[in-house]
Amino acid sequence: MPVARPEPQEPRVIAHVDMDCFYVQVEQRRNPALRGQPTAVVQYNDWKGGGLIAVSYEARSFGVKRSMRGDEAKRVCPGINLVQVPVARGKADLNLYRSAGSEVVAILASKGKCERASIDEVYLDLTDAAKQMLLQSPPDSPEEIFMEAAKSNILGLPSDASEKEKNVRAWLCRPDADYEDKLLACGAIIVAQLRVRVLEETQFTCSAGIAHNKMLAKLVSGMHKPAQQTVVPSSSVQDFLASLPVKKMKQLGGKLGSSLQDDLGVETIGDLLSFTEEKLQEQYGVNTGTWLWKIARGISGEEVEDRLLPKSHGCGKTFPGPKALKNSASVKGWLDQLCEELSERIQSDLNQNKRIAQTLTLHARASKANERDSTKKFPSKSCPLRYGTGKIQEDAMKLFESGLHDFLESQNTGWSITSLSVTASKIFDIPSGTSSILRYIKGPSSAASQAIPDFSSVPEDPSLDNNVYATPIHEEKCEPSTSENEDGERYSDISAKQCPTSEEKRISKKLPEVKGTSSILKFLSRGQSALHEKRKSDGLICSPQGPGSSSEANKAEEHNVAAQRADRSNINSGTEPSASNAWMFNVEDIDPAVVEELPPEIQREIQGWIRPSKQPSTKRRGSTISSYFPPARS
DNA sequence: ACGGTTGCCACT
DNA sequence: TAGTGGCAA
Numbered sequence: 001m002p003v004a005r006p007e008p009q010e011p012r013v014i015a016h017v018d019m020d021c022f023y024v025q026v027e028q029r030r031n032p033a034l035r036g037q038p039t040a041v042v043q044y045n046d047w048k049g050g051g052l053i054a055v056s057y058e059a060r061s062f063g064v065k066r067s068m069r070g071d072e073a074k075r076v077c078p079g080i081n082l083v084q085v086p087v088a089r090g091k092a093d094l095n096l097y098r099s100a101g102s103e104v105v106a107i108l109a110s111k112g113k114c115e116r117a118s119i120d121e122v123y124l125d126l127t128d129a130a131k132q133m134l135l136q137s138p139p140d141s142p143e144e145i146f147m148e149a150a151k152s153n154i155l156g157l158p159s160d161a162s163e164k165e166k167n168v169r170a171w172l173c174r175p176d177a178d179y180e181d182k183l184l185a186c187g188a189i190i191v192a193q194l195r196v197r198v199l200e201e202t203q204f205t206c207s208a209g210i211a212h213n214k215m216l217a218k219l220v221s222g223m224h225k226p227a228q229q230t231v232v233p234s235s236s237v238q239d240f241l242a243s244l245p246v247k248k249m250k251q252l253g254g255k256l257g258s259s260l261q262d263d264l265g266v267e268t269i270g271d272l273l274s275f276t277e278e279k280l281q282e283q284y285g286v287n288t289g290t291w292l293w294k295i296a297r298g299i300s301g302e303e304v305e306d307r308l309l310p311k312s313h314g315c316g317k318t319f320p321g322p323k324a325l326k327n328s329a330s331v332k333g334w335l336d337q338l339c340e341e342l343s344e345r346i347q348s349d350l351n352q353n354k355r356i357a358q359t360l361t362l363h364a365r366a367s368k369a370n371e372r373d374s375t376k377k378f379p380s381k382s383c384p385l386r387y388g389t390g391k392i393q394e395d396a397m398k399l400f401e402s403g404l405h406d407f408l409e410s411q412n413t414g415w416s417i418t419s420l421s422v423t424a425s426k427i428f429d430i431p432s433g434t435s436s437i438l439r440y441i442k443g444p445s446s447a448a449s450q451a452i453p454d455f456s457s458v459p460e461d462p463s464l465d466n467n468v469y470a471t472p473i474h475e476e477k478c479e480p481s482t483s484e485n486e487d488g489e490r491y492s493d494i495s496a497k498q499c500p501t502s503e504e505k506r507i508s509k510k511l512p513e514v515k516g517t518s519s520i521l522k523f524l525s526r527g528q529s530a531l532h533e534k535r536k537s538d539g540l541i542c543s544p545q546g547p548g549s550s551s552e553a554n555k556a557e558e559h560n561v562a563a564q565r566a567d568r569s570n571i572n573s574g575t576e577p578s579a580s581n582a583w584m585f586n587v588e589d590i591d592p593a594v595v596e597e598l599p600p601e602i603q604r605e606i607q608g609w610i611r612p613s614k615q616p617s618t619k620r621r622g623s624t625i626s627s628y629f630p631p632a633r634s
Numbered sequence: 635a636c637g638g639t640t641g642c643c644a645c646t
Numbered sequence: 647t648a649g650t651g652g653c654a655a
Contacts, residue, residue: 043638051637053637053655062642068635085639091639094639118655121655142645251652251653253653254653254654256652259640310642312641313641314640316638316640318635323635359648361648377650380650382649419638423641569637
């Protein structure tokens with residue numbers, strides 16, 4: 001449900017930039033012969049010619065729609081070029097489009113705060129840039145207004161007049177305009193410049209909306225497509241919303257929008273104005289009610305986030321109809337493929353962006369053999385994410401088994417899986433300031449403190465995918481000791497690799513800063529626990545029993561966890577490209593003995609996130625796996 | 635055989 | 647929290 005935020009006092013300049021039929025443009029850049037041609041991008045083509053996921057404007061003029069299959073598109077537009085999405089590991093591979101999207105983001109992020117909203121959309125907060133322009137070089141004569149900006153569409157200005165461009169030029173530099181309108185005019189000029197840069201540097205066209213908030217910018221970015229931009233002056237908001245069908249508003253395209261129509265008789269956003277905030281709250285709850293009341297008035301305080309990268313990575317595939325998976329072997333096969341791709345993607349994210357994912361989630365859709373219309377859903381399951389393809393595959397399969405168990409509720413019926421996906425989420429930046437925090441987790445009394453990797457030595461070179469970043473655990477010294485580097489800082493490990501030189505620390509300054517101490521320690525704790533466990537299992541140290549240690553009840557479970565931990569310390573187990581990630585383990589494993597040595601305020605922080613470790617486990621209450629896996633049928 | 639494959643968010 | 651549900655493109 002949407003939540004209303006207070007609109008900031010000061011007027012903002014917000015843009016929403018939307019790539020035009022993006023996947024098609026990416027393919028047209030790869031194969032310029034497709035330019036100007038009716039073209040669509042399809043994924044797979046064995047069933048009815050594949051599904052369209054992007055359609056060029058030439059093809060749209062023939063009536064080709066996104067919802068069509070390839071065969072249907074051919075019927076409507078026999079000359080259409082159908083380009084297939086690349087396939088890797090038996091599934092659609094969108095990496096080409098993802099990296100093209102990144103090219104665009106890199107350019108758009110240059111003039112202000114930039115938020116990647118999807119693979120082909122961004123929001124920009126251009127308030128500062130617009131203010132600066134207004135101070136230094138406000139638009140003052142129609143002739144000097146840059147060509148692309150002059151092609152803007154200004155909501156509320158007569159747009160079909162023969163004098164359109166002249167009117168727009170005049171609007172952009174009206175000397176008697178409100179301060180707000182002047183800011184928007186500057187925003188329009190900046191966005192026009194950015195769009196030209198995008199075109200010059202990537203060959204991609206895009207459309208944009210410029211307004212005082214995200215909601216309005218988004219609403220109009222697609223109003224004049226392709227390759228055009230639209231401005232929303234405050235003065236035109238009311239008329240615009242008055243006739244806007246509710247379903248066009250973001251968040252109202254689904255059930256909430258239908259309810260507004262069916263239950264309240266609201267057809268346009270303007271119709272909402274006749275309801276009090278209280279009435280809307282009564283109908284839809286406090287948050288949604290207030291949100292509706294505000295959007296009816298064009299109010300949306302949502303801020304543009306400063307984020308250029310996605311918040312999660314997911315890979316999935318559907319297995320429609322006869323393709324449904326009906327035994328665990330085929331599920332495992334596909335899950336392995338999905339996990340391979342996911343592993344590759346989070347590994348690149350780590351290497352290129354210095355980010356680590358913490359949670360692995362498995363989703364599936366399933367039906368039971370007997371019940372043709374079983375309403376029950378396959379539950380999603382998640383667990384801490386361990387790096388390494390083999391580990392992810394193992395854990396994903398365990399999550400699947402656990403989900404299947406819950407799904408079947410110990411009935412002995414057959415099943416079929418129609419979709420599978422794995423997602424890596426809760427992604428954090430690796431802190432740049434590790435060395436200063438390192439000082440807190442050290443000391444001869446804490447044998448567990450040795451495994452903290454020094455991320456300032458992470459190589460910058462993105463081509464070094466799968467390289468070793470932390471000293472492999474089995475190569476580390478086991479005797480605690482303390483040393484000083486040339487800056488006089490003390491480190492808990494004398495391994496040369498782990499004691500950053502001045503040069504390494506200089507490099508580390510280029511890494512992203514992290515806001516709170518908590519996230520830094522959270523991160524460091526991963527490596528700390530890993531080595532500690534390794535030493536325990538090697539009999540090198542005695543484990544100090546912490547306050548949170550196990551009860552009899554979960555002894556069996558804990559044994560399982562211990563076994564898995566031992567496995568983590570193994571170098572190059574199975575399919576691993578390298579065991580370099582042995583240091584990345586459970587946040588919740590941090591050693592209480594280490595915590596005791598920290599300053600009280602940091603201790604307090606840490607206490608909050610120490611919790612019982614939960615590994616993916618197959619809980620089989622009184623039954624075995626084989627009892628609910630039906631015998632494989634070919 | 636549902637447009638498939640992403641991705642985001644709020645709520646509990 | 648992990649899990650569900652909704653929305654969007």
